[in-house]
Amino acid sequence: MPDSAARLARLRNSVQSDLDVLPHRPPPEPETISDDDTSGGVTLQDPPDKQPTPSSVADSVPSSAPPLTLKQAAKEKGTSDANTERRFVWKQGAASSYSLGSQPKLSALPTTKLARTNLTKGGLAQQKYFTPIAALAKYPYQFCNKSCMQDIASAFFDAGKFWAREWDLYYVWDIEETKPLILVSETQFEHLLKEINSALNLGLRITHQQREDGLVNRFPDHPRCLPRYLGRTHSKEEYDSMTANVPSATWRVAGEPAAPSLQARTLEDFKQMMEEMWELTKNKSKAVKEKKRLERINKQKTFTDQFKRAQRYLGLRATAQTGQLPTVPAAIDPSLPAPFQFDRSVVFVCVDVESYERAHHKITEIGIATLDTRDLADVAPGPDGVKWRAKIRAQHFRIQNHAHLVNSEFVSGCPDRFDFGQSTWTTLDEAPSRVADCFKPPFAARSDPSVEYAEEQRNLIFLGHDTITDVKYLQQMGFDPLKLPNLLEAHDTATMYRVWRREQNPTKLGNILYDFDIPGFNLHNAGNDAVFTIQAMLGICVREATIRGSPESKNMREEQKVAKLAQVQAEAKQAAEDLAFGWSDHEADGDGGGPEPIVIKETPITTNGSQGNGSSSTNGGGLCRGRGGGSIGSGRPASQGNGGHQGHSSFDGASARGGRQHPGRPQPSVRARDQGSGRGGGRGRARNTTDTPLLNDDFGASRPQVCNCLIDIS
Incomplete structure (x- = not known):
């Protein structure tokens, strides 16, 4: 006890100097307790007439005070001695001083700086391939393996990063003109993949399957169907502003010529393409995938039949007789004339x-x-039709009105290097009649005035490489070959080569010539390209007829199959390595360290619901509100978000705008009073206030696929 008393005395002496400088506060007068309806409470400050003045404070300080303390020194220097600690009082209805919207806008990641464009708003696009930006915005979740899906999303897509990039936007109106589809070019899509690959050490690319699904499309070469430039954006706000002010479907830039009539075939192709791209902006169902698969099979059957007809026209395949069973025709000998009619x-x-x-x-x-x-009768075709090439006739017309225009930026034009005859100058007014003469005898050969040609209407086959584009140009010029009564059909060497190689995408003319050892010099000269296109057709048709049914043909098909399987295996191997990344890489990293304590993050349970980017309601009737729409729970827990997917388990009421559904993992049950908010059990981050964590469903990642539905042309 003596020691305790001594310590207390020392403590009192040590704080006495501070106590002495405190102002004297007399005891408060007793307050009368009232039972009226006025607000109660005890004031924390003295009444104005009772507050001490500076003089009274100074008088209350003993003259024999100890040396000045820090507080006293601060007072004498004029520094306020008021309590500077902030006090926060909740006031109902008052606006919060903190707002997420007050945070600085997200700056774009380092990206490839876009070059300046000469296009104006509404100008026709110069690129050929485009992708819907709404589908591209969901690229990690719809087209990436789930092992790297979240890494890609977090680094380049989530939290507005995708919209903070520079995008050159294009628009195209559907035929019904209800809503424009917003697009970006394939080039900018590839730039994004290049940055993702560089940052995350991945090998992403635009796959054949993605092109088949409509992620990247080539639009018909017609002003009504081609995308038009909308503008360049740097944020979601700019994107929303531009897309809300898209020019009408009939708007044209100054000086743009009138568009030719839209052909029925082009119209149908455009409608089909737009339907596929609109579907891609949503979550695809199994029915849509099956529909596309059947359409692909039918299209490949059409291509194959066209290839067979071309061989029949060249005497390389027999015409099937009525009632004859389908058989594989025998291979031909290219050193002998064509064996069939x-x-x-x-x-x-x-x-x-x-x-x-x-x-x-x-x-x-x-x-x-x-x-x-x-002209081919009694003439042997030779290997790849080399001996038939001499029978090709050609003419090359140059337009005087545009003689000063020579391509040099995107392709190397060479209009003065026609290798199969003499070029002919003509005007735009004369060009239609000049072209029309080439569809009549002597068929592109220079006519001899001394020779009288028969007025026979021969059956014609219009041939081209990407044929529809050239037809459009001729129609624009004033000559429509599709109206010729003796025109049987149009063939395309790009399609023929796809059938021959069993490929999903068209190949450039130069690559086809290389495959058949055809010396293709001075390409992009119109006359040379026309001759090379016929030579490519002969090479494809004669080569197939020469080796069909032979061991060489079987070996070639087997090599193609092995190559495709190797490609798929490489993609699968990369996917497996991505899944293992982060597990095996840490095997040699330390011994595991010390034990980690169990940490449970406390989240307060609210009584009036919660608000977030998604919504979730539970069995007890909790209410949540967000972009997905609010719902009052009754029955099993439900979750609704902006575009997720549906899992069938104890959380079997999930719904989304996209409509994509697949079985998910079983979810733990929650108690009646629990509240949760997030993106509806789909992708992304979510918060919950349940006793057990809510597990996100596995999101369906794209996997390599092999197309086995190409049809054997034999």
Whole structure:
């Protein structure tokens, strides 16, 4: 006890100097307790007449005070001695001083700086391939493996990063003109993948399957169907503003010529493409995938039948007789004349049109090459049709009105290097009649005034490489080959080569020539390209007829299959390595360290619901509100978000705008009073206030697929 008393005395002496400087506060007068309805409580400050003045405080300090303390020194220097600690009082209805919206806007990640564009709003696009930006915004979740899905999303897509990039936007109206589809070019899509690969050490690329699904499409070469420039955006706000002010479907830039009529075939192709791209912006169902698979099979059957007809026209395949069972025809000997009849005695007319790269409506060259199958009688085709090439006739027309326009930026134009004859100058007014003469005898050969040609209407086959584009140019010029009464059909060497190689995408003419050892010099000269296109057709048809049914053909098909399987295996291996990343890489990293304490994060349970990016309601009737829409729970727990997916388990009421559904993991049950908010059990981050964590369903990641539905042309 003596020690305790001594310590207390020392403590009192040590604080006495501070106590002495405190102002004297007399005891408060007793307050009268009232039972009226006025607000009660005890004031924390003295009444104005009772507050001490500075003089009274000074008088209350003993004259024999100890040396000045820090507080006293601060007072004498004029520094306020008031309590500077902040006090926060909750006031109902008052606006909070803290707002997420007050945070600085997200800056874009380092990206490839976009070059300046010469396009104006509403100008026709110069690129050929585009992707819907709404589908691209969901790229990690719809097209990436789940092992790297979240890494890609967090680094380049979530929290507004995707919209903070620079995007050149394009728009195209559907035929019904209800809503424009907003697009970005394939080039900018590839730039994004390149940055993702560099940052995360991945090998992403635009796959054949993604092109088949409509993620990247080539639009018909018609002003009504081509995308038009909308503008460049740097944020979601700019994107929303631009897309809310898209020019109408009939709006055109100054000086744009009138568009030709839209053909029925082009119209149907455009409608089909737009339907697929709109579907892609949503979550696809199994029914949509099955529909696309059947459409792909039908399209491949159409391509294959066209290839077989081309061989019949060249005497390389027999015409099936009525009632004859389908059989694989025997291979031909290229050193002997064609063994079969030249079906319908046709004339192939190939057209290639070159236009100025900065203004595609300005035609600069027209090349026409023809091959009369009557000239092939009793002539052996030779390997890859090399001996038939001499029978090709060609003409090259240069447009005087646009003689000063020579392509040099995107392709290397060479209008003055026609290798199969003499170029002919003509005007835009004369060009239609010049072209029309090439569809009549002597079919692109220079007519001899001393020779009188028969007025026979021969069966014609229009040939091209990407045929529809050249047809459009001819129609724009004033000559429509599709209206010729003796035109049987149109063939495309890009399609023929796809059938021959069993490939999903078209190949450039130069690559086809290389495959058949055809010396293709001075490409992008319209006359040369027309001749090379017929040579490519002969090479494809004769090569297949020469080796069909032979061991060489079987070996080639087997090699193609092995190559495709190797590609798929490589993609699967990469996917497996991505899944293992982060597990095996840490095996040699330390010994595990010390034990980690169990940490349970406390989250307060609210009584009036919660608000977030998604919504969740539980069995006890909790109410949550968010972008997905609010709902009052009754029955099993439900979750609704902006675009997630549905899992069938104890959380079997999940719904989303997209409509994509698949079985998910079983979810733990929650108690009646629990509240939760998040993105509805789908992708992304979510918060919950349940006793057990809510597990996100596995999101369906894209996996490599092999197309086995190409049809054998034999």
